[in-house]
Amino acid sequence: MINSLLDKNFEEVTLxxxxxxxxxxxxxxxxxxxxxxxxACPTSINVPSFxxxxxxxxxKGSAKVILEANPMGASCARVCPTEELCxxxxxxxxxxxxxxxxxxxxxxxxxxxxxxxxLFNAGVPNGKRIAIIGSGPAGLSAARELCRMGYEVTIxxxxxxxxxxxxxxxxxxxxxxxxxxxxxxxVRRLGATILTGxxxxxxxxxxxxxxxxxxxxVAVGMSKVPNLNIEGEMLExxxxxxxxxxxxxxxxVPQNMIGKKVVVIGAGNTAIDAATCAxxxxxxxxxxxxxxxxxxxxxxxxxxxxAKQEGVEFQWLTSPKKVVGNEDxxxxxxxxxxMKLVDCYDRKDALLEVENSNFxxxxxxxxxxxxxxxxxxxxxxxxxxxxxGIPSVDPVTxxxxxxxxxxxxxxxxxxxxxxxxxxxxxxxxxxCAYAIHHSLKQSSEIA
Amino acid sequence: MADLRINxxxxxxxxxxxxxxxPPTNSGYQVQRAxxxxxxxxxxxxxxxxxxxxxxxxAAVSFNGQKVAGFNNIELxxxxxxxxxLKEIYETKKRFPNHAIIASLMVEPKQEKWHEIVKxxxxxxxxxxxxxxxxxxxxxxxxxxxxxxxxxxLVEKQTYWAKEMAKTPVIVKLTPNITDITVTxxxxxxxxxxxxxxxxxxxxxxxxxxxxxxxxxHVGGKGAHGGYCGPAVKPIALNMVGExxxxxxxxxxxxxxxxxxxxxxxxxxxxxxxxxxxxxxxAMHHGFRIVEDMIDGLNNYLDEKGIxxxxxxxxxxxxxxxxxxNLDLNYKVVAEINNDKCIHCNKCYIACEDTxxxxxxxxxxxxxxxxxxxxxxxxxxCNLCSIVCPEEGAIxxxxxxxxxxxxxxxxxxxxxxxxxxxxxxxxK
Numbered sequence: 013m014i015n016s017l018l019d020k021n022f023e024e025v026t027l028x029x030x031x032x033x034x035x036x037x038x039x040x041x042x043x044x045x046x047x048x049x050x051x052a053c054p055t056s057i058n059v060p061s062f063x064x065x066x067x068x069x070x071x072k073g074s075a076k077v078i079l080e081a082n083p084m085g086a087s088c089a090r091v092c093p094t095e096e097l098c099x100x101x102x103x104x105x106x107x108x109x110x111x112x113x114x115x116x117x118x119x120x121x122x123x124x125x126x127x128x129x130x131l132f133n134a135g136v137p138n139g140k141r142i143a144i145i146g147s148g149p150a151g152l153s154a155a156r157e158l159c160r161m162g163y164e165v166t167i168x169x170x171x172x173x174x175x176x177x178x179x180x181x182x183x184x185x186x187x188x189x190x191x192x193x194x195x196x197x198x199v200r201r202l203g204a205t206i207l208t209g210x211x212x213x214x215x216x217x218x219x220x221x222x223x224x225x226x227x228x229x230v231a232v233g234m235s236k237v238p239n240l241n242i243e244g245e246m247l248e249x250x251x252x253x254x255x256x257x258x259x260x261x262x263x264x265v266p267q268n269m270i271g272k273k274v275v276v277i278g279a280g281n282t283a284i285d286a287a288t289c290a291x292x293x294x295x296x297x298x299x300x301x302x303x304x305x306x307x308x309x310x311x312x313x314x315x316x317x318x319a320k321q322e323g324v325e326f327q328w329l330t331s332p333k334k335v336v337g338n339e340d341x342x343x344x345x346x347x348x349x350x351m352k353l354v355d356c357y358d359r360k361d362a363l364l365e366v367e368n369s370n371f372x373x374x375x376x377x378x379x380x381x382x383x384x385x386x387x388x389x390x391x392x393x394x395x396x397x398x399x400x401g402i403p404s405v406d407p408v409t410x411x412x413x414x415x416x417x418x419x420x421x422x423x424x425x426x427x428x429x430x431x432x433x434x435x436x437x438x439x440x441x442x443x444c445a446y447a448i449h450h451s452l453k454q455s456s457e458i459a
Numbered sequence: 460m461a462d463l464r465i466n467x468x469x470x471x472x473x474x475x476x477x478x479x480x481x482p483p484t485n486s487g488y489q490v491q492r493a494x495x496x497x498x499x500x501x502x503x504x505x506x507x508x509x510x511x512x513x514x515x516x517x518a519a520v521s522f523n524g525q526k527v528a529g530f531n532n533i534e535l536x537x538x539x540x541x542x543x544x545l546k547e548i549y550e551t552k553k554r555f556p557n558h559a560i561i562a563s564l565m566v567e568p569k570q571e572k573w574h575e576i577v578k579x580x581x582x583x584x585x586x587x588x589x590x591x592x593x594x595x596x597x598x599x600x601x602x603x604x605x606x607x608x609x610x611x612x613l614v615e616k617q618t619y620w621a622k623e624m625a626k627t628p629v630i631v632k633l634t635p636n637i638t639d640i641t642v643t644x645x646x647x648x649x650x651x652x653x654x655x656x657x658x659x660x661x662x663x664x665x666x667x668x669x670x671x672x673x674x675x676x677h678v679g680g681k682g683a684h685g686g687y688c689g690p691a692v693k694p695i696a697l698n699m700v701g702e703x704x705x706x707x708x709x710x711x712x713x714x715x716x717x718x719x720x721x722x723x724x725x726x727x728x729x730x731x732x733x734x735x736x737x738x739x740x741x742a743m744h745h746g747f748r749i750v751e752d753m754i755d756g757l758n759n760y761l762d763e764k765g766i767x768x769x770x771x772x773x774x775x776x777x778x779x780x781x782x783x784x785n786l787d788l789n790y791k792v793v794a795e796i797n798n799d800k801c802i803h804c805n806k807c808y809i810a811c812e813d814t815x816x817x818x819x820x821x822x823x824x825x826x827x828x829x830x831x832x833x834x835x836x837x838x839x840x841c842n843l844c845s846i847v848c849p850e851e852g853a854i855x856x857x858x859x860x861x862x863x864x865x866x867x868x869x870x871x872x873x874x875x876x877x878x879x880x881x882x883x884x885x886x887k
Contacts, residue, residue, distance in 0.1 A: 045809035106802075
């Protein structure tokens, strides 16, 4: 009983548009020329075109416009920070009423998903083989485009289920698994072989890939959350936010948080995900601790709003010092210190501890959400140039120092690739696919 | 509070808003409800020999999600016995003596038929008669309605027959399904009509069902053309009212009909020469209560303009309506874009570039925001950009001061004629 109630908490929060609402909203769109929303979309979806098609009752055409530009259009309709992208660029900002582009995109893609109409075909086989490591948004996007161009694509996925971040990392009340499964299925239908439970570097070596494939795309995303490097971190109840969110995406959600106190360290979008998941798992209180303030937090404003509405408490200028455990080795409390931001001319907003300000928060769980580590081992095994675990790539072709190896998605986030959004990963996947096609076409022409 | 009373060819009404002869005026119950709601008059659903109706009967046209932009019907005249209608007219008039009740009539084009029906309806106390020469469907196939309204001789003759017997004012309702409505309006004048009303509905087929391929509406899989009305027909009706109002050969009061949905539409018809208006589709869409704002809005408008009686605005725009040949060729407006108000949808640009005179430049500023600039020398002042612009005040059409005197096409042709005749001897 409790289980099914908790499971219900993880059903999608936002209900989609009804037909009437979608038509009303679609008809509100001005159908701009050289539209700013289209320019603001990393995948350049022709937004006015797909909205006009909803208004005209051509939902198949609408979904095709979306998915042509963005193979993960159904996911992005749900997880894109639209306020920052298309809806933020919409010309109808007066009275805060931009067109609800994300919701309309969901309406059209949901329609085609429910009808299960295939929109794209595999290209004529050209005999070239591409290996893609990772089946997240970047890998799937690259795979979809390569299949359409006639490549034989094999995707290696370490997890048991394909979908990457969308499958495991995004909370299911934002992005239900069935949407991700459908998107994976679309790529599989185009002929891509998706090998799940195959970790490159362990189940298959990089050399084997380099030997057996014409090109390799590294789209492995990021890794675990780093340690806090404080005492008591190995106690039972200290969790990695990414791993924690993953546990809520299984058949039935865990029940060990009911009535418990939870503290989340960090204030990015992952911290919000972890905190809201904890609330929905029945935690009695959930606090987000951040050593800076709301002004510096990296979570999107709408995520922050959502967390507050869910009942998450925010405690600013607070840094963890030590996790305190009981005799059974379980978390009991978190010792913290008060921080202060000091304006300095040379070092802007220096962060300092306030002397003698240590205090203790009683808690049963501490969830780390302070960024993600890099997939250093794999990058080293490929022996490609990198800095801080981030492969160096050509900014246009996304080619690494090994001309056969390309990289896209979160794995290259940080070195000039400014945002770690799903939609950017999708565009990079497309870019990789076109760059590979270009290079192989050229080499075959030369041959 | 302005005086909203009207006098249309001797028919008095507490306000200019009448319900047109149509489903809303089918019965005493409905007309009494309408009068309670505030309607000044009602033209009773057309009386004649009872007919049979079909199901279904109505269809509407939606535009971009807006319901009932246009409305289409294949319902015929009253399907209730004449005696019952007459009894209800009598009762309604007794209850609302100050409201106008006009009987709409349609019979075969025979003198004795007109005499008989005119006598019977006047006996129960109607304030006036409206001859239905306009209904375009069904009845027209039997030689009545629009079929007789399209033949000027029949309009004249039947008006004459009705007038032979009538003691109350006779309004002739004209069909728009004709090339020049002033021709039949003049026929009504010759027949002795006291007033004309227009327009009746326009021949129409509302749509085709894309799944069944049936017509919309259909009757068991078969359709027939209906009559079109509602907001979409207003410009057609307004022109016909204007053409009749400005004709020196007509000079009859006009009851304006066609797509009137609110007080603004009504005021436009009054300014273009109608003494009162008749409404149907708007009431069918929203109920009789819409008249409250029609009265309130018109009253506030008149008060704001300092006009004491609604009759004072009747026909004020008629002198401003003329032939193309009388327009000043030297008058010029150009578009002006206010980039502070512009929301950068670029609709003006693509409209002008693709479909008008390529007079707008589109470029982007350093931040990538579009900037739009009119090239005045290429702008013909067509209005298109300001029409498609969604932001009020972002594009205005401003008059360009011109040193040339006014010159119309007709004046120009006259002048050329004079020049050619005087130039001829020199040429020789």
